[in-house]
Structures are given as C-alpha cells and as structure tokens.
Amino acid sequence: MDILSSIAQAAQAVRDKVPLVHHITNYVTVNDCANAVLAIGASPIMSDDIGECADITAISQALVVNMGTLNQRTIQSMIASGKRANELGIPVVFDPVGAGASQLRNDTAKAFLEQVTPAVIRGNLSEVSFLAGLEVATKGVDTAEADASNDPVAVAKTVAQKYGCVAAITGAVDVITDGTRLVKLANGHPMLSKVTGTGCMTSGLTGAFCGANSDYLVAAAGAILSMSLAGELSFAQYGEVGTGHFHMGILDALSKLTEKDYLERGNADET
Amino acid sequence: MDILSSIAQAAQAVRDKVPLVHHITNYVTVNDCANAVLAIGASPIMSDDIGECADITAISQALVVNMGTLNQRTIQSMIASGKRANELGIPVVFDPVGAGASQLRNDTAKAFLEQVTPAVIRGNLSEVSFLAGLEVATKGVDTAEADASNDPVAVAKTVAQKYGCVAAITGAVDVITDGTRLVKLANGHPMLSKVTGTGCMTSGLTGAFCGANSDYLVAAAGAILSMSLAGELSFAQYGEVGTGHFHMGILDALSKLTEKDYLERGNADET
Amino acid sequence: MDILSSIAQAAQAVRDKVPLVHHITNYVTVNDCANAVLAIGASPIMSDDIGECADITAISQALVVNMGTLNQRTIQSMIASGKRANELGIPVVFDPVGAGASQLRNDTAKAFLEQVTPAVIRGNLSEVSFLAGLEVATKGVDTAEADASNDPVAVAKTVAQKYGCVAAITGAVDVITDGTRLVKLANGHPMLSKVTGTGCMTSGLTGAFCGANSDYLVAAAGAILSMSLAGELSFAQYGEVGTGHFHMGILDALSKLTEKDYLERGNADET
Numbered sequence: 001m002d003i004l005s006s007i008a009q010a011a012q013a014v015r016d017k018v019p020l021v022h023h024i025t026n027y028v029t030v031n032d033c034a035n036a037v038l039a040i041g042a043s044p045i046m047s048d049d050i051g052e053c054a055d056i057t058a059i060s061q062a063l064v065v066n067m068g069t070l071n072q073r074t075i076q077s078m079i080a081s082g083k084r085a086n087e088l089g090i091p092v093v094f095d096p097v098g099a100g101a102s103q104l105r106n107d108t109a110k111a112f113l114e115q116v117t118p119a120v121i122r123g124n125l126s127e128v129s130f131l132a133g134l135e136v137a138t139k140g141v142d143t144a145e146a147d148a149s150n151d152p153v154a155v156a157k158t159v160a161q162k163y164g165c166v167a168a169i170t171g172a173v174d175v176i177t178d179g180t181r182l183v184k185l186a187n188g189h190p191m192l193s194k195v196t197g198t199g200c201m202t203s204g205l206t207g208a209f210c211g212a213n214s215d216y217l218v219a220a221a222g223a224i225l226s227m228s229l230a231g232e233l234s235f236a237q238y239g240e241v242g243t244g245h246f247h248m249g250i251l252d253a254l255s256k257l258t259e260k261d262y263l264e265r266g267n268a269d270e271t
Numbered sequence: 272m273d274i275l276s277s278i279a280q281a282a283q284a285v286r287d288k289v290p291l292v293h294h295i296t297n298y299v300t301v302n303d304c305a306n307a308v309l310a311i312g313a314s315p316i317m318s319d320d321i322g323e324c325a326d327i328t329a330i331s332q333a334l335v336v337n338m339g340t341l342n343q344r345t346i347q348s349m350i351a352s353g354k355r356a357n358e359l360g361i362p363v364v365f366d367p368v369g370a371g372a373s374q375l376r377n378d379t380a381k382a383f384l385e386q387v388t389p390a391v392i393r394g395n396l397s398e399v400s401f402l403a404g405l406e407v408a409t410k411g412v413d414t415a416e417a418d419a420s421n422d423p424v425a426v427a428k429t430v431a432q433k434y435g436c437v438a439a440i441t442g443a444v445d446v447i448t449d450g451t452r453l454v455k456l457a458n459g460h461p462m463l464s465k466v467t468g469t470g471c472m473t474s475g476l477t478g479a480f481c482g483a484n485s486d487y488l489v490a491a492a493g494a495i496l497s498m499s500l501a502g503e504l505s506f507a508q509y510g511e512v513g514t515g516h517f518h519m520g521i522l523d524a525l526s527k528l529t530e531k532d533y534l535e536r537g538n539a540d541e542t
Numbered sequence: 543m544d545i546l547s548s549i550a551q552a553a554q555a556v557r558d559k560v561p562l563v564h565h566i567t568n569y570v571t572v573n574d575c576a577n578a579v580l581a582i583g584a585s586p587i588m589s590d591d592i593g594e595c596a597d598i599t600a601i602s603q604a605l606v607v608n609m610g611t612l613n614q615r616t617i618q619s620m621i622a623s624g625k626r627a628n629e630l631g632i633p634v635v636f637d638p639v640g641a642g643a644s645q646l647r648n649d650t651a652k653a654f655l656e657q658v659t660p661a662v663i664r665g666n667l668s669e670v671s672f673l674a675g676l677e678v679a680t681k682g683v684d685t686a687e688a689d690a691s692n693d694p695v696a697v698a699k700t701v702a703q704k705y706g707c708v709a710a711i712t713g714a715v716d717v718i719t720d721g722t723r724l725v726k727l728a729n730g731h732p733m734l735s736k737v738t739g740t741g742c743m744t745s746g747l748t749g750a751f752c753g754a755n756s757d758y759l760v761a762a763a764g765a766i767l768s769m770s771l772a773g774e775l776s777f778a779q780y781g782e783v784g785t786g787h788f789h790m791g792i793l794d795a796l797s798k799l800t801e802k803d804y805l806e807r808g809n810a811d812e813t
Contacts, residue, residue, distance in 0.1 A: 026588070027298040027569040027572060027588075028572050028573055028576055028588050029573060029576075030298060030299050031299055031300060031302060031303070031467065031468070031573060032573070034299055034300075034467035034468075035466060035467050035514065035515075035518065038465050038466065038467060038514065039465070039513070039514050039515075043413060044467065045369070045372075046297070046298075046299050046339070046340055047340065047369075047373070048340065048342065049340075049341060049342040049343060049375060050343075051342075051343060051375040052341075052373035052374065052375035052376065055372075055373040055374060055375070056372065056373055059372065068588070069588055069589065069590065069591075070591060070594075071590065071591040071593075071615070072591060072592075072593060073342070098587070098589075101587075101597075101598065101601065102589070102594035102597040102598055103594065103597060104591060104593040104594035104597070105594065142585060194580050194581070194797065195577060195580065196573065196576035196577055196580060196586065197573070197576075241794055242581070242791075242793065242794025242795065242796075242797040242798050243577065243580065243581050243793055243794065243796075243797040244577075244581075244789075244790035244791060244792065244793030244794035244795075244797070245790060245794055247515075247577065247790075247793070248515035248516060248518070248519055248790055249513075249515060250515065251513065251514050251515030251518070252512055252513025252514065252515035252516055253513065253515075254513075254514075255465065255513040255514040255515070256513050298569040301569060301570050302570055302571060302573060302574070302738065302739070305570055305571075305738035305739075306737060306738055306785065306786075306789065309736050309737065309738060309785065310736070310784070310785050310786075314684060315738065316640070316643075317568070317569075317570050317610070317611055318611065318640075318644070319611065319613065320611075320612060320613040320614060320646060321614075322613075322614060322646040323612075323644040323645065323646035323647065326643075326644040326645060326646070327643065327644055330643065344613070518786075519786035519787060519789070519790055520784075520786060521786065522784060522785055522786030522789070523783055523784025523785065523786035523787055524784065524786075525784075525785075526736070526784040526785040526786070527784050
C-alpha cells in the first residue's frame with residue numbers, strides 16, 4: 001500500500017478506536033493539544049503528578065511527553081510514566097522542546113532517553129540535531145538559523161538508529177524515518193510557525209495515531225500530514241484574516257479531515 | 272415560580288452582582304473557564320498557592336475546586352480553601368474530574384469531601400457514581416460505557432444525601448438534585464464532548480451562579496442550562512465548520528444569552 | 543519625532559529583530575501571551591524552573607515577569623531570572639497581577655522590586671497604586687472601584703521615580719511615564735475587560751517592544767497602543783458577535799497592525 005493510503009487508513013483507525021492519549025506536556029499549548037487530539041478522533045488526558053501519572057499511563061493507549069515547560073516535579077513524572085509505558089508496551093512519543101537551549105533541557109532529554117525507549121521522537125531540526133549529538137545553536141523553541149544547514153535526513157536516521165525508534169523532523173519538508181524506511185512530506189504552510197503549539201499539537205496527534213496503529217512510521221507520518229493539511233486548509237480560508245482565525249481554523253480542519261484530503265492533497269515520498 | 276423563570280432571574284443576578292469566583296482548577300481548560308465566567312457576567316480569579324489561596328477565597332463570593340490536573344501541592348490548597356470557604360459561608364463547587372481513574376484522584380476526592388462541605392458537586396456519570404460508592408470503570412475524563420447503565424437520578428440523589436449538597440450529573444439529560452427536589456434538563460448537543468473543557472466551564476459557571484444566588488439547586492441548573500444553550504446556539508451556527516469555530520461559538524453564545532433564551536429554549540422538568 | 547511615529551518605528555523594529563521574549567507568567571493566559579508575542583513579530587519562550595530559568599533569560603532579549611498564578615516555586619524563579627537580566631542589561635517587564643489582593647502577592651511584589659530593577663512596570667490602577675504605597679481595595683485582578691479615584695498620573699510618576707523605571711497604568715486612558723516624560727493614550731475599548739488576559743498580553747507585548755527598542759517609554763506606549771488598537775479593530779468587526787470572536791479578533795488584529803494604524807488611529811498625547 002502506498003504511504004498516503006496507509007495514512008488514510010491509520011486516521012480511520014484513530015476514529016474507530018478512540019485511543020486514550022496521556023499527555024505530560026507544557027502549560028502553554030496544552031489546551032490546543034487536547035482539542036487537536038479530540039478533533040482527530042482520540043481522547044486526551046493530562047496528568048503529571050508522580051502520585052498518579054504511571055497509573056494514568058497504564059489505562060492509556062499512548063503517552064506523549066513534551067518538555068516544553070519542564071520542572072523538577074514533572075521531569076520525575078515523565079520518566080516514571082515513560083518506564084511504565086515501556087513495561088506495558090504502550091507507545092511513547094517524545095517531544096524534546098527546546099533541547100539545546102538550556103543545560104536542564106539537555107540533561108532531561110538525555111536522562112529520559114537513557115531510561116525510556118520511545119516509539120517516536122518528534123522535534124524541529126535544532127532539537128533533533130542535539131539528540132543526534134551535534135553542536136546546536138537553538139534559539140529558544142525554534143530552529144536556529146545556524147542549525148538549518150544540517151541535513152535532516154542524516155540527522156533523523158542517526159537519531160532513529162541511536163534510540164531504536166522512529167525519528168521525525170518537522171520543517172518545510174518533514175522527514176520521518178525508522179532508520180531504514182524514509183518518508184518525506186512536502187505539505188504545510190509557513191504560517192504554522194506564527195501560532196504557538198503547532199509542534200506540540202503534532203506530537204499530541206502522533207500519540208493519537210500511535211495509540212491506534214502499530215506501524216509507528218506510518219503513525220508519525222499521518223500525524224504530521226494531518227497538521228500540515230490542516231495548516232494548508234486553514235491558510236486557504238483564513239490566511240488573510242490573521243493569526244487568530246488561522247489558529248482556530250487549524251482545529252476546524254483537523255476535525256473535518258477526510259480520506260480524500262489525505263489521498264489527494266498529501267505530497268509524500270517514501271523510499 | 273417555574274424553574275426556567277428562576278434560572279433567568281438567577282442569570283440576571285450574576286450580571287447584577289458580578290461575583291468574584293475563585294478557581295483552583297486544571298491548567299488544560301483554565302483559560303476557557305476564566306472566559307466563560309466573564310462571558311456570563313462574573314469575575315474570575317485563579318490562585319492555587321497554599322501561601323495565599325485561603326486569603327483569595329476569603330475575598331471571593333464562590334470557590335470552584337476542579338481536580339483536573341491535581342498535584343500534591345494543589346491538593347493541599349484545595350482543602351485549605353475549601354475549609355476557609357465553609358467557615359465563611361462561601362459556596363464551594365466541587366468538580367471531581369477523573370474520579371475513579373486513579374487512586375490519587377479517588378483519595379483526593381474522599382479527603383476533600385471529608386473536610387469540606389460543597390454547595391454543589393458537578394461531574395459526569397462515572398465520576399459521580401464513584402462518589403456514590405459504586406464500582407466504576409472510568410475511562411480517563413469521559414463517562415465509561417460500563418457506567419452508562421447506572422441510573423443518574425439514583426446516583427445523584429445518593430450523592431446529594433451523602434454529602435448534604437446539590438449533586439449535578441451532566442450528560443444527554445442533565446440531572447440536578449438536592450436529594451429532594453429534582454431538575455432534569457434536556458438541552459445541549461453531543462458536539463460539546465468534542466471540545467475539551469465544557470465540563471470544567473460548566474463548573475466555573477456554577478461558581479458564578481452560586482456566588483450570586485442562594486438557591487444552589489437553581490444555581491447549578493442555571494449554569495448547566497447556560498452551557499447547554501450555548502452549545503445548541505454554537506452548533507446551529509458553526510457545527511458544520513468544525514470544532515475550532517464551535518469552541519469559540521460557545522463563548523460567543525455565553526456572552527449573549529438572554530432571558531428569552533432561557534425561557535423559550537430551555538427544556539426543563541422539575542419534580 | 544512625535545510619539546506615534548516613534549511607536550510605528552518601534553513596532554517595525556520588533557518585526558525586524560524578532561526578539562526572544564522569556565516569560566515567567568501565569569497558566570491562565572499563557573497561550574494568549576505566546577500568540578500575542580508571535581502576532582506582533584517577536585518570539586516567545588516560557589520557562590519557570592529554577593534549574594534553567596536564568597539560562598533561558600540569558601539567551602533572551604527581554605524578560606516578562608507576571609505574578610498572575612504565582613507559587614513558592616516560581617517566585618524564586620522570577621527573582622533569579624530578574625537578577626540575571628539586570629546583570630546582563632536585558633530589560634525586565636514586571637506585571638504585578640493582583641498586587642494588593644493577598645499578602646503573598648504584596649510580599650512578592652516588594653521582594654521582587656527590592657532585588658530587581660525593571661525596565662517597565664505595567665498594571666492596572668489598583669495594582670500600581672499598591673506599589674506607590676497607597677492603601678488599595680483590589681478586587682481580585684480588576685481595578686477596585688474604591689481605587690478609581692486615585693490620580694493615575696500621580697501614581698505612575700511616584701512608581702516610576704521610586705523604582706527608577708517606566709511605569710504604565712492601563713485603563714480608559716493609559717498613562718505611561720518615566721517620571722519625567724508622560725504619554726497618555728486614549729484608545730482601546732471597554733470590551734477588552736470582558737476577555738481574560740488582555741492585560742497579560744499587553745505585558746507580553748511590552749516585552750517584545752523592549753526587546754527590540756532601547757527607549758522603554760516608547761516601547762511600553764507602543765505595546766499598550768497595539769493592544770488598544772487591536773481591541774478597537776476587533777470590536778468594530780466582532781463586537782456584536784460575542785466575546786469568543788472578539789478574543790480571536792484581537793489576535794487577528796495584532797498580526798495585521800500596520801504603520802498606518804498606529805499613525806492614523808492612535809490617540810496619543812505626550813508632555
């Protein structure tokens with residue numbers, strides 16, 4: 001089956017199975033993450049206290065760990081939930097927000113990945129370059145210009161092989177690989193970087209897809225394509241109105257995506 | 272006076288008195304809670320540190336405690352603020368989000384209700400069934416299918432009598448009771464479950480109504496009907512557009528509800 | 543150059559320099575703050591753990607400290623980041639949300655200002671009156687009626703001189719002063735108080751302007767005028783629809799503000 005057909009099928013599985021997706025995530029974009037996961041057909045739950053987080057993971061079909069506003073309390077919970085997920089075979093999506101931007105984020109990303117094997121790592125080129133062991137010049141939570149010359153395919157393959165997972169780098173062209181198979185997606189719109197949380201939502205969607213599908217390469221590609229198509233569709237309708245409408249339009253579009261959208265609008269290349 | 276007229280009057284009292292509503296609530300839906308409370312004509316304040324929470328409660332006209340993203344730090348604050356509210360005769364609304372889903376949530380709900388007498392408990396059928404002492408199969412923050420066979424009226428009456436308060440279970444038909452009087456509401460729209468926070472917002476609105484009205488049965492019914500009507504009105508306008516527009520339309524509608532909406536659109540049954 | 547031309551130029555500098563703006567802020571309005579900062583052309587980053595906050599400040603061009611949902615953990619971080627910013631000459635914007643409403647907020651505002659010199663303090667009349675040493679009757683996070691008789695110009699000048707910074711009081715007429723120069727702005731719309739976070743967003747925008755401009759009086763005035771114009775433009779388009787649309791329309795308008803908007807719609811008076 002070609003990748004777009006596989007993605008359309010995976011999206012249908014999300015709607016059919018309504019997986020519960022446990023998020024330990026940042027407080028900046030958490031509402032959008034919950035609404036994106038609902039829009040795509042899954043069910044979100046947010047919980048980050050060490051006294052319950054592993055129990056919540058255990059009743060979920062996927063775990064999303066996002067370092068966005070990490071703190072000493074939640075770092076422990078990320079690791080505890082990640083370990084429980086690994087024990088139970090529940091897929092873990094890791095979003096290393098701002099890796100490279102502070103020692104705490106660097107240390108946390110390393111500690112997490114030493115103790116937890118993710119199903120998918122999803123980040124921007126700076127963040128994933130850091131995980132690949134490259135020197136990075138991260139500027140906050142966006143890809144630094146100095147890192148833009150790194151080859152996303154090489155970086156993603158290094159990370160996929162190093163951590164035994166799917167690595168996904170989102171950007172103008174998205175790169176998703178399990179170290180062997182490689183999917184490139186050329187959808188999306190630059191305005192997606194003018195609204196906070198589009199990366200976080202993509203990681204949440206990756207949790208939704210992984211919670212309903214066992215091929216995590218297809219799952220990650222499906223989540224990323226969903227956000228990219230939502231961006232395109234929202235831009236077409238609201239791009240000229242402003243970022244408020246564009247933001248809301250992303251959620252509208254996610255809740256209305258059809259098989260036809262994936263098959264006809266998707267611009268994918270699998271090798 | 273019939274219940275719809277009482278509700279319309281209670282809604283006017285909110286706008287007239289502009290009660291300050293203290294929330295100790297989750298970080299997922301907190302922005303929507305604040306905006307819903309503003310839209311209905313009250314004033315929100317959020318504060319959860321043990322060093323000030325009881326002081327903030329003391330200057331407020333209502334306290335809303337929502338267990339959504341509870342943690343060890345905020346559990347203490349919930350209880351401290353709840354006790355202060357009880358001492359001062361300030362109504363407390365308790366939303367046991369996810370009760371039944373983890374031991375920590377179960378223990379917290381029990382500890383809270385042992386130390387604090389709420390004016391209103393509002394939750395879904397799974398959550399309130401747990402408080403009634405029934406075995407529950409909560410799936411995250413939504414009502415589990417296995418719990419759907421519980422009789423909401425019996426469950427709500429049990430909880431109202433057990434805790435000496437108004438118990439409200441929201442669902443396709445909402446049930447609100449003080450153990451004797453019973454109000455059923457048959458408004459709302461299924462799409463309300465496709466946006467996160469509609470339950471939390473309803474609890475926030477319940478705080479607003481309780482802060483301006485002494486009949487907490489009417490207050491709870493008024494808050495729940497407000498959200499249901501907002502859902503109907505938003506769906507009529509934006510249902511086909513997607514969940515982003517529907518979400519925003521709920522807040523639009525809350526800010527525009529009129530006496531006529533309550534009287535003419537309300538589908539209430541009081542016994 | 544007249545103040546409106548200076549503001550238009552300052553706004554262009556934000557878009558040209560894309561300053562990174564570190565926020566230690568409340569979880570109620572944080573998403574809107576991030577989106578407002580993106581809309582005006584800057585880049586937001588949120589971080590509040592003591593283990594990294596000063597490092598994040600050090601890579602930023604401005605720091606915004608907002609006391610909205612302060613807690614023992616984040617109070618330490620506010621001070622640590624504030625000190626680092628002072629050491630490095632990075633401008634600090636301080637928003638004393640709810641100063642006067644609890645002892646903890648009063649103590650925190652005092653402790654912060656004893657250890658950190660802000661570039662700009664921005665608040666409502668109650669909050670800034672408290673910092674001026676006046677008795678206040680703050681009602682939650684809004685200006686109390688009892689405080690409305692204070693003279694904003696006198697209060698702002700007192701605070702500016704006391705703390706050696708720009709003091710800005712937003713209200714029907716906004717007052718911005720460095721103790722000597724004084725700017726008054728008569729834009730905005732009352733509906734801005736019906737959406738949570740318009741004050742917080744204004745402080746975030748002040749961070750964006752300060753991160754790209756060295757004249758902090760102009761920066762503060764530019765941020766405040768931006769929010770006021772956004773409110774006017776959104777009200778003109780969505781005022782009758784409700785607060786949901788109005789909220790979104792503010793972000794639309796911020797992302798579309800032009801030099802012409804500042805020059806032709808701005809109602810400023812500089813003395």
